[in-house]
Amino acid sequence: MSTPPNLPTSLPEISRSGNLYRVAVVGAASLKGKEVAEVLNDRNFPAIDVKLLDDDESLGQLETMGDQITFIQSVRAEQFDNVDFTFFASDQSSTRKNWPIARRVGSAVVDLSYALEDEPGATIRSPWIERELHNAIQLDLQPGPAVVAHPAAVVLSLLLLRASKAGKVNRVVATVFEPASEHGQRGMDELHQQTVNLLSFQQLPKTVYDAQVAFNMITRYGDNSSDALESVERRVLKHYQRLAGKDAPQPSLLMVQAPIFHGHAFSVFLEMEQPVAVGDLTQALTGEHVNISRVAEETPSNVNAAGQGEILLSVGRDANHDNGYWLWAAADNLRIAATTAVECAETMATTRPRGQIQ
Numbered sequence: 001m002s003t004p005p006n007l008p009t010s011l012p013e014i015s016r017s018g019n020l021y022r023v024a025v026v027g028a029a030s031l032k033g034k035e036v037a038e039v040l041n042d043r044n045f046p047a048i049d050v051k052l053l054d055d056d057e058s059l060g061q062l063e064t065m066g067d068q069i070t071f072i073q074s075v076r077a078e079q080f081d082n083v084d085f086t087f088f089a090s091d092q093s094s095t096r097k098n099w100p101i102a103r104r105v106g107s108a109v110v111d112l113s114y115a116l117e118d119e120p121g122a123t124i125r126s127p128w129i130e131r132e133l134h135n136a137i138q139l140d141l142q143p144g145p146a147v148v149a150h151p152a153a154v155v156l157s158l159l160l161l162r163a164s165k166a167g168k169v170n171r172v173v174a175t176v177f178e179p180a181s182e183h184g185q186r187g188m189d190e191l192h193q194q195t196v197n198l199l200s201f202q203q204l205p206k207t208v209y210d211a212q213v214a215f216n217m218i219t220r221y222g223d224n225s226s227d228a229l230e231s232v233e234r235r236v237l238k239h240y241q242r243l244a245g246k247d248a249p250q251p252s253l254l255m256v257q258a259p260i261f262h263g264h265a266f267s268v269f270l271e272m273e274q275p276v277a278v279g280d281l282t283q284a285l286t287g288e289h290v291n292i293s294r295v296a297e298e299t300p301s302n303v304n305a306a307g308q309g310e311i312l313l314s315v316g317r318d319a320n321h322d323n324g325y326w327l328w329a330a331a332d333n334l335r336i337a338a339t340t341a342v343e344c345a346e347t348m349a350t351t352r353p354r355g356q357i358q
Contacts, residue, residue, distance in 0.1 A: 020048040021349070024083045024107070026098060027090030028052035028072050031181055031188075032112045035338035036087050043342055046349075053079055055094070083107045085345045088115070091184075099145065108348045109145040110341045114235065116145040123147065126154045127343040128289055129243040132161055143351060146344040150232075151336040152176050152264055153239035155311050159285060159327060160249045163270055166284035170323075171271040172251035177217075177258040178232065179302065181334060183208055186226075188261055195259075209257070218257050229255050262334070263302025268327040275322045282315045285327075305330040309339050 023040065027033040033054070040047060053075045073079065075098055080086065086102040088095040092115035099116060102109055109116070116122045121144025123137065129149075130137055149157075156174060163169055180191040187208050194204045194214035204212055210222025221229050233255040240251070251268075258265070272281075286292055293300050293314040300312035311331045318324030 019349070020046050021084040022049045022051075022082055023047045024051040024053055024080060024086045024102070026053045026075055026086060026088045027094065027113070029054040030089050031184055031334055032337055033087075033089035035334045036089055036112070036341055039335070039338040039342045043346075045342060045345065051079055051083070054090070077101050080105050080107060085110065085348070087341055087345070088113050108143060108345065108351075110148065110344050110348075111145050112148045112337055112341050114147060114150070117147045119145055121145070124149050124239050124242045125344050126157065126243050126340050127347060128154060128340070129157045129161070131288070132158060133245070137347065143348055146348065148337055148340045148344065149239045149243055150236050151331065151333040151340075152236045152266075153243060154336055154340065155264065155266060155329060155331050156236070156240055156251060156268070157244040157248070158289060158311065159268065159313070159329065160251065161244055162285045162287065162290070163281065163327075164249060166272070166281045167276045168273040169249040169270055170273050171269075172249045173269040174251045175254045175256060175267040176236065177256050177260070177265040177302075178229070179258065179260045179262050179264060179333060180213070181262045182232070183227070191259065191261060213257055214259055216259055219254065221257070229257060260302055262332070263305045264331050264333045265302050266327065266329040266331075268329065269318070270325045270327065271321065272323045272325065276325075278315060278317055278325070281325060285313060285315065300328055300330040302330050305332050307335065308332055309335050
């Protein structure tokens with residue numbers, strides 16, 4: 001079903017010229033898919049039609065798009081006809097199966113599943129970091145897939161690039177606390193069921209993690225888990241290096257699966273070459289997408305970061321090292337991923353043909 005457009009006032013020139021686009025969200029029933037649909041509406045993306053597509057289990061499910069109620073349709077080849085932008089928020093197998101169809105009909109592809117990160121012509125992107133580095137991406141008339149950077153890599157890139165403005169960073173040690181929502185609804189449901197079963201002394205479901213995650217923190221999943229935590233760690237580092245560049249501080253990273261449903265939390269130790277006043281470091285970190293918590297304010301947490309499209313941050317000095325500093329940060333992983341995806345589409349809109357809708 002179609003959704004009436006709310007024309008934006010702050011998108012690229014191509015949007016202001018009156019062009020309207022047809023959009024498809026594959027995996028619309030997933031956590032990321034729902035977030036993408038919400039961000040499209042919040043940012044007034046110039047869409048005359050948004051198709052919500054998913055597998056058979058979700059067919060007919062009603063979803064809200066702005067003031068309109070629409071429903072999820074099946075993923076079929078004809079659904080991609082005349083679609084200008086396709087967001088893949090599905091699982092990796094669905095993305096690999098369907099993205100060639102979208103590509104073949106000329107749709108720009110934005111991948112939130114990471115399935116296409118090694119495809120020829122694919123680019124791992126974060127417009128936040130591109131703006132921070134004043135690095136405008138040069139897009140072809142038919143650009144390759146835009147792969148949404150892992151939200152943890154986006155947060156670390158932004159914080160460490162800005163910290164470097166306060167002085168040379170000699171060493172970075174970062175611990176990232178992974179939420180269940182990074183594993184989609186299945187990960188959320190398994191954490192919930194484990195919690196319930198533990199309290200009632202019943203056997204724990206372990207399909208996703210193959211380990212106890214309720215009331216527990218681990219750095220490794222079981223051998224039969226659906227994904228490995230080490231692979232997430234490698235992806236975050238890979239995306240960080242692609243975003244921040246070779247001259248940025250290279251962090252030592254540990255991923256920890258935390259018993260939380262939603263939102264990343266970060267503990268980051270910085271060792272500067274020379275002592276820096278906390279106020280100067282805080283000033284360097286301040287800027288777009290970063291909300292600094294002052295002493296009298298609530299400490300950043302994954303709870304108060306929920307639904308916010310920015311990083312909540314507090315800064316403190318290490319008690320034993322004059323040139324050591326601690327950053328404690330929290331961010332909504334799904335909101336950052338969805339915002340990144342929609343901003344990628346906004347920049348890609350400049351390469352879409354002007355004139356009437358295709």
